[in-house]
Amino acid sequence: MPAAGHEQELDPSNSGAVANTPQVVKQKSETTSKNKQETKATKKESPNSFPTNVRSLISTGMLDGVPVKYVSAAREELRGIIKGSGYLCGCKKCNYSKALNAYEFERHANCKSKHPNNHIYFDNGKTIYQIVQELKSTPESMLFDTIQTVFGAPINQKAFRYWKESYQAATRELQRIYGKE
Numbered sequence: 001m002p003a004a005g006h007e008q009e010l011d012p013s014n015s016g017a018v019a020n021t022p023q024v025v026k027q028k029s030e031t032t033s034k035n036k037q038e039t040k041a042t043k044k045e046s047p048n049s050f051p052t053n054v055r056s057l058i059s060t061g062m063l064d065g066v067p068v069k070y071v072s073a074a075r076e077e078l079r080g081i082i083k084g085s086g087y088l089c090g091c092k093k094c095n096y097s098k099a100l101n102a103y104e105f106e107r108h109a110n111c112k113s114k115h116p117n118n119h120i121y122f123d124n125g126k127t128i129y130q131i132v133q134e135l136k137s138t139p140e141s142m143l144f145d146t147i148q149t150v151f152g153a154p155i156n157q158k159a160f161r162y163w164k165e166s167y168q169a170a171t172r173e174l175q176r177i178y179g180k181e
């Protein structure tokens, strides 16, 4: 089954639902794996392939216009607004005119860390990293509802509908390829 010579890399961003279920994807291509996969599949709901990371979440555009803040270790806050695949920075210099990536946004808050997404908060007190983890463990049947509420602020409905349609289309395609349960 695996290609000879080199291991096939699974890119979580486009390998789809099956590949994004950690228990399933981490398996090695050995004879026992097939049985394991089957028992797993019967136990759990359809795997949820979204979102794989903060970036893939933001780049859907669903969060465009949602306010965030970078909170430093000293509890100082820098406001921002999600835009495109980054953050419109609310520092005096940028004044929401410039979209920065998470690292740049952090720099404008005079901070430096390895994981800026752990310090970027929504108004409901959750970090964007936390929310991605939460969404990852949300069963697919609840995913759409959860996305509507988890940020504690209204999301971009147009982008949401667009994303939802493509998500459902991708899910159907995966079911066609891999079969339903």
Ligand SMILES: [Zn+2]
Residues within 6 Å of the ligand: 089, 090, 091, 092, 093, 094, 095, 108
């Ligand atoms: Zn700035």
